[in-house]
Every structure is written in C-alpha cells, then in structure tokens.
Amino acid sequence: MKPRIALIAHDKKKDDMIALAAEYVDFLRGCTLSATGTTGGRLINELGLDVTRMHSGPVGGDLQIGAHLVNGEIDCVIFLRDPMTPQPHEPDINALVRACDVHNIPCATNVASAHLVLSQLQATPN
Numbered sequence: 001m002k003p004r005i006a007l008i009a010h011d012k013k014k015d016d017m018i019a020l021a022a023e024y025v026d027f028l029r030g031c032t033l034s035a036t037g038t039t040g041g042r043l044i045n046e047l048g049l050d051v052t053r054m055h056s057g058p059v060g061g062d063l064q065i066g067a068h069l070v071n072g073e074i075d076c077v078i079f080l081r082d083p084m085t086p087q088p089h090e091p092d093i094n095a096l097v098r099a100c101d102v103h104n105i106p107c108a109t110n111v112a113s114a115h116l117v118l119s120q121l122q123a124t125p126n
Helices: 011-023 025-029 037-047 061-070 090-102 111-123
Strands: 004-009 032-035 051-053 076-080
Touching: 004 011, 004 037, 004 061, 011 025, 011 037, 011 076, 011 111, 025 111, 032 037, 037 051, 061 090, 076 090, 076 111
Parallel strands: 004 032, 004 076, 032 051
Antiparallel strands: none
C-alpha cells in the first residue's frame, strides 16, 4: 500500500516544505498526498506532485486533515510549524497534533524530524 502523507506548512515554513519535498520528490510521487490549501498549491505548481488539497489551515484545513487521520486515511503528518509566530487557529493545530498522538501517527514538526520520517518511509518496502 502506498504511504498516505499529509503535508502542512505555516507561511514562514512553506519554502522549507518545498525544499524538503524536492529532496524526496521521486518517493513522494509514489505516495498518496494531501495538504492544506496554499502548501498543496505550491507542491502541485512547483514540483508537479499529485496532491489532494484541503482548505487553508486557518479556515479548517488542519481539521479536515485531522478528520482523515481519525478515519484511518493518513499514515503520517509532516507539519512544518512556525514556533515564533502566533497562529490564530492554534486550537486547530493542537487538535491535529493531539490526534496524531491519540492515533499513534508519526508527526514531524520540523525539517530534521521530517527527514527522519521520510527517510524511514522511503526505506520501508511497500
């Protein structure tokens, strides 16, 4: 089964997400990807990835991904968070990270942990 990965990045981390995805683009092409609105759009436009786009995070995209996760439709979350900028939808962010913990879903919240998760997924035979 193809890994089902959710990709989310706060505004100041979107460039980092594109750089990260570019490093794993061949692997990611073989995955089922979902992303919040703007992040998904950039992954599609800049890297040519096939991504199911949810709403933008501040208008419910994080919650949409959380619902898919709770329904067993997501295997891992890469959520590049900006810890230095307050987010108006912080409760939604916390709910998504909590859902990852409750359902034992890997959740990488920075580039270093994202590399570890993606490298492991890439090395694991389908």
